[in-house]
Amino acid sequence: MKQAFFEVLLHAENALIDSEKAKAVLDMWLNSIPYGDEYKDEACRVDAVMTLLSHGIKELHEAMTYFERYKALYSGE
Numbered sequence: 001m002k003q004a005f006f007e008v009l010l011h012a013e014n015a016l017i018d019s020e021k022a023k024a025v026l027d028m029w030l031n032s033i034p035y036g037d038e039y040k041d042e043a044c045r046v047d048a049v050m051t052l053l054s055h056g057i058k059e060l061h062e063a064m065t066y067f068e069r070y071k072a073l074y075s076g077e
Contacts, residue, residue: 015060
């Protein structure tokens, strides 16, 4: 069971790293969109994806926080 816990943690940590990289790319894209009504739809689509990704990142951060609490509780740290 302990091995499974650490496997899940490893995958969550990898997902968090990749998600934060993806958010950075979306942020660059959003910042490269020129101002103007003709670009508003594109900016809204990028922002919508960023919002969904941000929620996923938040959940992964909470999973990592849970792990740190678990580790401290059961390892005496």
